[in-house]
Amino acid sequence: MKFTINRLRFLKVLSTVNVAIGQKSPTPAFLNFKIEISNNGLIVTGSDNDITIESSLPISLGDEKIILDYIDGSALISAKYLLEIIRRLDSDEVTIEVIDNVIVQISDNKSHFQLNAMRSEEYPDLDLSILGEEIVFSTDDFKKIVSQTAFAASTREVRPILTAINFKSSNGNAEFVATDSYRLAKKLYRIDNLNNFETNIPVKVLNEVSKLNEEDDITIHISANKVVFEFGNTKVFSRLINGDFPKTSRMIPSTYPFVLQVNSNRFIDAMQRVSLLAIERERIVKLSLDNDLVEISSKSEQIGSANEKIEQFQYEGGRVEISFNVDYVIDAIKASQSEDVILSFAGEMNAFRVTSPVDDSLIQIITPVRSYY
Amino acid sequence: MKFTINRLRFLKVLSTVNVAIGQKSPTPAFLNFKIEISNNGLIVTGSDNDITIESSLPISLGDEKIILDYIDGSALISAKYLLEIIRRLDSDEVTIEVIDNVIVQISDNKSHFQLNAMRSEEYPDLDLSILGEEIVFSTDDFKKIVSQTAFAASTREVRPILTAINFKSSNGNAEFVATDSYRLAKKLYRIDNLNNFETNIPVKVLNEVSKLNEEDDITIHISANKVVFEFGNTKVFSRLINGDFPKTSRMIPSTYPFVLQVNSNRFIDAMQRVSLLAIERERIVKLSLDNDLVEISSKSEQIGSANEKIEQFQYEGGRVEISFNVDYVIDAIKASQSEDVILSFAGEMNAFRVTSPVDDSLIQIITPVRSYY
Numbered sequence: 013m014k015f016t017i018n019r020l021r022f023l024k025v026l027s028t029v030n031v032a033i034g035q036k037s038p039t040p041a042f043l044n045f046k047i048e049i050s051n052n053g054l055i056v057t058g059s060d061n062d063i064t065i066e067s068s069l070p071i072s073l074g075d076e077k078i079i080l081d082y083i084d085g086s087a088l089i090s091a092k093y094l095l096e097i098i099r100r101l102d103s104d105e106v107t108i109e110v111i112d113n114v115i116v117q118i119s120d121n122k123s124h125f126q127l128n129a130m131r132s133e134e135y136p137d138l139d140l141s142i143l144g145e146e147i148v149f150s151t152d153d154f155k156k157i158v159s160q161t162a163f164a165a166s167t168r169e170v171r172p173i174l175t176a177i178n179f180k181s182s183n184g185n186a187e188f189v190a191t192d193s194y195r196l197a198k199k200l201y202r203i204d205n206l207n208n209f210e211t212n213i214p215v216k217v218l219n220e221v222s223k224l225n226e227e228d229d230i231t232i233h234i235s236a237n238k239v240v241f242e243f244g245n246t247k248v249f250s251r252l253i254n255g256d257f258p259k260t261s262r263m264i265p266s267t268y269p270f271v272l273q274v275n276s277n278r279f280i281d282a283m284q285r286v287s288l289l290a291i292e293r294e295r296i297v298k299l300s301l302d303n304d305l306v307e308i309s310s311k312s313e314q315i316g317s318a319n320e321k322i323e324q325f326q327y328e329g330g331r332v333e334i335s336f337n338v339d340y341v342i343d344a345i346k347a348s349q350s351e352d353v354i355l356s357f358a359g360e361m362n363a364f365r366v367t368s369p370v371d372d373s374l375i376q377i378i379t380p381v382r383s384y385y
Numbered sequence: 386m387k388f389t390i391n392r393l394r395f396l397k398v399l400s401t402v403n404v405a406i407g408q409k410s411p412t413p414a415f416l417n418f419k420i421e422i423s424n425n426g427l428i429v430t431g432s433d434n435d436i437t438i439e440s441s442l443p444i445s446l447g448d449e450k451i452i453l454d455y456i457d458g459s460a461l462i463s464a465k466y467l468l469e470i471i472r473r474l475d476s477d478e479v480t481i482e483v484i485d486n487v488i489v490q491i492s493d494n495k496s497h498f499q500l501n502a503m504r505s506e507e508y509p510d511l512d513l514s515i516l517g518e519e520i521v522f523s524t525d526d527f528k529k530i531v532s533q534t535a536f537a538a539s540t541r542e543v544r545p546i547l548t549a550i551n552f553k554s555s556n557g558n559a560e561f562v563a564t565d566s567y568r569l570a571k572k573l574y575r576i577d578n579l580n581n582f583e584t585n586i587p588v589k590v591l592n593e594v595s596k597l598n599e600e601d602d603i604t605i606h607i608s609a610n611k612v613v614f615e616f617g618n619t620k621v622f623s624r625l626i627n628g629d630f631p632k633t634s635r636m637i638p639s640t641y642p643f644v645l646q647v648n649s650n651r652f653i654d655a656m657q658r659v660s661l662l663a664i665e666r667e668r669i670v671k672l673s674l675d676n677d678l679v680e681i682s683s684k685s686e687q688i689g690s691a692n693e694k695i696e697q698f699q700y701e702g703g704r705v706e707i708s709f710n711v712d713y714v715i716d717a718i719k720a721s722q723s724e725d726v727i728l729s730f731a732g733e734m735n736a737f738r739v740t741s742p743v744d745d746s747l748i749q750i751i752t753p754v755r756s757y758y
Contacts, residue, residue, distance in 0.1 A: 093661065093688060100658045115689070122696065123658050127689040285473045285496050288466065315466060316488070316500040323495065 013085025014109040015049045017069070018078050019120075022054075022106065023098045025067045026091075028246055029058040031220050032065040033091045039136060044088035046135045047108070054079060057138075058091060063217050064138050064249040080105070086132035089116050097125050140249060142242070144235030147181075147205045151243070154230050157188055157199050158222040160347045160374050164197035165190040165215040176212035178257035179234075181205065189260055190215065195340045196260055196377040197347060212257055213239050217250040224248070263363055264377050268356035270329030272301060273369060274322060276345050276353045282320045286310050287338040289318045297338045298383050301357075302331045334360055335383035341366070344376040386458025387482040388422045390442070391451050392493075395427075395479065396471045398440045399464075401619055402431035404593050405438040406464045412509060417461035419508045420481070427452060430511075431464060436590050437511050440619040453478070459505035462489050470498050513622060515615070517608030520554075520578045524616070527603050530561055530572050531595040533720045533747050537570035538563040538588040549585035551630035552607075554578065562633055563588065568713050569633055569750040570720060585630055586612050590623040597621070636736055637750050641729035643702030645674060646742060647695060649718050649726045655693045659683050660711040662691045670711045671756050674730075675704045707733055708756035714739070717749040 029045060037043055037060060046057040053070040071079045087110045098106060103120035110116050116129040149157075158177075166174035171193075178189045184206045188199040211234050221230070225243045233240040241248040286297050290310035300307045306327060309319035334357055345353045350368035357364045360383075366376040402418060410416055410433060419430040426443040444452045460483045471479060476493035483489050489502040522530075531550075539547035544566075551562045557579045561572040584607050594603070598616045606613040614621040659670050663683035673680045679700060682692035707730055718726045723741035730737045733756075739749040 090688070096661050097658070100654075100661060102654065123655075123691070123693040125662065125689060125691045127662075128687065281473075281475065282496075285470070288469050288473060289498065289500075314501065315463070316498060318496070318498045320496040 013047070013049055013083060013087055014107070015054070015082035016080040016105050016107040017054065018076075019098060019101060019104060019106045021069055021078055023095075025054070025056050025069055025245075026095050026098055028067045028224055029056045029065045030091055030095055031058075031224060032060055032063045032248075033058040034060040037061075041088055041130060041135045043091060044130060044135070045091050045094060046086065046088055046132055048086040048132065049079070049082050050084045057135075057140075059136075059138060061136075062214075062251055063220070064140065065246065066140060066249075067246040069245065081107075085110060087113075087116055088130035088132055088135055090127055090129075093125075093127055094118070097127075138249070139238070140247070142233050142240050142247070144233050145205055145207055145209050147186075147203050147232045147234070149203075149230050149232065151225055151228055151230055153201070154225070155222050156349075157201060158218045160349070161188050161190040161197040161199050162215045162219055162222075163190075163343050163347065164192060164195050164376070166192035168192075172253055173212060173255040173257055175216070176214055176253040176257065177218060178210070178212055180210035182208045189257070191258065191260055191263070193258075194337075194379050195344065196263055197344070198260070198375045198377075200373045200375075209234060210257075211239065212253040212255070214250060214253055217241075217248065221248050263379075264375070265358035265362050265365070268358050268365060270301060270332050270357035270359075271327070272306065272329075272355045272357075273326040273352055274306070274355070275324060276348070276351060278324070279322065279353065280342050280345055282308055282322060283338045283342060286318045286320050289315050290338065294381075295338045296335055296381055296383075298333055298335045300333045301327060301329065303327060329357070332357060332360060333383065334364065334380050336364075336378060336380045340378050344378060347376065348374060386420070386422055386456060386460055387480070388427065388455035389453040389478050389480040390427065391449075392471060392474060392477055392479045394442055394451055396468075398427070398429050398442055398618075399468050399471055401440045401597055402429045402438045403464055403468055404431075404597060405433055405436045405621075406431040407433040410434075414461055414503060414508050416464060417503060417508070418464050418467060419459065419461055419505055421459040421505065422452070422455050423457045430508075432509075432511060434509075435587075435624055436593070437513065437622040438619065439513060439622075442618065454480075458483060460486075460489055461503035461505055461508055463500055463502075466498075466500055467491070470500075511622070512611070513620070515606050515613050515620070517606050518578055518580055518582050520559075520576050520605045520607070522576075522603050522605065524598055524601055524603055526574070527598070528595050529722075530574060531591045533722070534561050534563040534570040534572050535588045535592055535595075536563075536716050536720065537565060537568050537749070539565035541565075545626055546585060546628040546630055548589070549587055549626040549630065550591060551583070551585055553583035555581045562630070564631065564633055564636070566631070567710075567752050568717065569636055570717070571633070571748045571750075573746045573748075582607060583630075584612065585626040585628070587623060587626055590614075590621065594621050636752075637738070637748070638731035638735050641731050641738060643674060643705050643730035643732075644700070645679065645702075645728045645730075646699040646725055647679070647728070648697060649721070649724060651697070652695065652726065653715050653718055655681055655695060656711045656715060659691045659693050662688050663711065667754075668711050669708055669754055669756075671706055671708045673706045674700060674702065676700060702730070705730060705733060706756065707737065707753050709737075709751060709753045713751050717751060720749065721747060 048055045055068045057066045118125040186201045186203045221241045227243040231242040286308045297310045306322040306325045311317040344366040348368040354367045421428045428441045430439045491498040559574045559576045594614045600616040604615040659681045670683045679695040679698045684690040717739040721741040
């Protein structure tokens with residue numbers, strides 16, 4: 013294997029694929045990029061067995077020659093060192109050459125690196141087939157769906173199913189739901205695929221794909237065992253999470269006698285100030301509502317107390333007090349991406365709802381906590 | 386005690402004083418700001434017993450009223466909470482009021498905080514007298530002296546004297562020396578004070594003062610037990626480090642048969658590239674010099690090897706090879722703040738010198754390491 017390649021384009025491909033590669037692995041081959049060159053161009057693959065990324069570059073793109081002087085072949089090259097070397101070189105082009113199968117030479121006009129390499133036959137077999145339901149999203153919509161739901165998933169592996177986003181669709185009406193069992197975010201979205209299906213996609217891969225994708229569109233393929241994200245010259249393969257996603261509909265109250273509408277940013281600022289004294293009490297603040305008063309307060313025996321009145325609000329309902337984890341409410345308000353936000357309460361110890369007055373595609377539910385003062 | 390104060394000016398003073406206050410302390414009073422208000426204005430003090438900072442604000446500054454409606458008094462208020470509260474409020478002015486000696490109320494138009502406080506009598510007695518040798522520096526010169534020497538001091542407490550910068554002066558010829566025993570930076574500087582003195586100032590306080598000071602000048606007072614830095618309305622007091630600073634003159638060779646001059650940035654870039662493969666060998670690279678060749682190389686059994694030729698250089702001397710910790714040499718070249726740099730070698734296992742061709746006030750010495758290949 014030998015090729016000379018545009019350095020910055022090569023760096024972009026390596027950086028993308030590197031997202032799948034871990035710092036450690038029980039399988040040493042997984043610490044490498046698998047690099048293949050042929051008439052079809054360059055293919056770079058990386059994997060940690062859960063997520064696999066494959067990204068490619070053609071020999072030329074229009075008039076631009078991307079790859080020069082190539083000899084077909086493949087090799088496994090240390091991801092950590094190859095990425096750092098390609099990043100640090102300052103030439104426009106770099107030459108990669110395998111010398112007697114176990115050494116790869118990376119060089120430009122002045123720098124020469126020789127890395128110990130492995131044969132590509134030592135790379136584990138990966139199932140990189142593409143099949144199952146196909147759904148196309150605009151990248152903007154995809155990123156919005158992920159940003160409005162992913163934060164509500166669990167980050168703990170105790171119940172793995174809660175580290176997934178549940179994606180189900182029927183007749184084109186898709187639903188994305190994430191919950192850590194204390195809060196829930198549910199996004200409704202219309203898709204072109206009219207089939208019925210349901211799957212649990214790891215939040216981790218959704219966040220990574222959302223960060224990586226800079227194309228206009230993204231295509232998702234869902235089969236029984238895996239999900240594939242396809243954008244530009246890149247494919248991201250991920251396992252799914254097994255198990256039944258909890259029936260979240262019973263977390264959602266049906267009627268809300270107490271309804272507050274406030275400016276999102278001013279309400280967040282006030283909660284952040286009041287919660288300064290709530291640090292040692294698990295970030296819990298109390299919201300006191302009445303027809304002419306909206307007040308946020310916190311209290312800590314050791315530190316002191318804080319309270320702030322909200323000056324502008326619309327409120328319907330009687331007197332009620334609700335205590336909650338301030339970060340859950342701030343996350344929910346930010347996710348609504350809306351100038352004003354509506355908080356709807358069913359009672360002091362019932363779950364409450366956060367919605368936008370101008371967009372009914374996102375419903376968020378938060379469980380309150382018992383108030384101690 | 387009661388006062389209403391311009392919030393941003395108060396925040397600046399608190400942020401400055403907070404630099405002296407630790408996260409933990411065996412003396413609970415040291416986790417507080419000591420705040421005093423009188424006709425003379427506001428004085429805020431913070432300390433961790435090693436470093437003490439006192440910063441003040443006048444009642445008014447020209448036409449600007451900084452402090453309004455004040456009642457004389459003092460209190461100890463939690464540094465962590467007061468600083469965060471003052472930072473997060475969004476009003477122009479904030480009112481601080483002590484209520485029955487043990488509670489302090491912080492409020493603006495809409496937010497109200499009550500913090501548990503302590504009486505100022507519970508603050509330890511600190512010696513805040515100013516005496517000893519007085520030296521005035523322009524702030525630019527002071528920051529340059531610190532940035533050119535402090536990095537060479539030790540960060541380990543095993544030999545406390547090496548965590549100091551040795552500052553000695555005789556007849557106006559001042560010398561600042563820092564060493565971690567593997568490298569040394571010595572800065573020569575002319576001061577107005579013609580007395581003879583020598584002191585060991587902790588690097589930590591020099592770095593903090595260098596960051597804090599935004600005035601044009603800084604005055605340093607050195608006595609037997611402490612150093613005081615005075616700039617604007619702020620005074621920083623620090624203990625000195627006891628013990629004899631090592632006689633560093635014997636670390637410095639007298640003749641250098643091998644002299645290399647190179648472009649600073651290009652030489653740093655080349656060393657950083659080559660050292661990518663030296664990570665597991667304590668960042669050691671080898672410099673090979675001959676009349677027509679300057680080459681940097683590194684080698685690791687497990688990873689591979691790297692080498693790069695320097696294209697433009699001036700060299701006098703014969704063939705020689707020197708191995709060194711690349712970070713020490715990069716630090717030294719950066720500290721020289723010079724487009725080109727001169728590396729002068731006395732032999733393969735002798736300490737070598739890094740200097741600037743245009744500024745002879747800074748001399749840096751680095752110990753090589755034994756080469757293994």
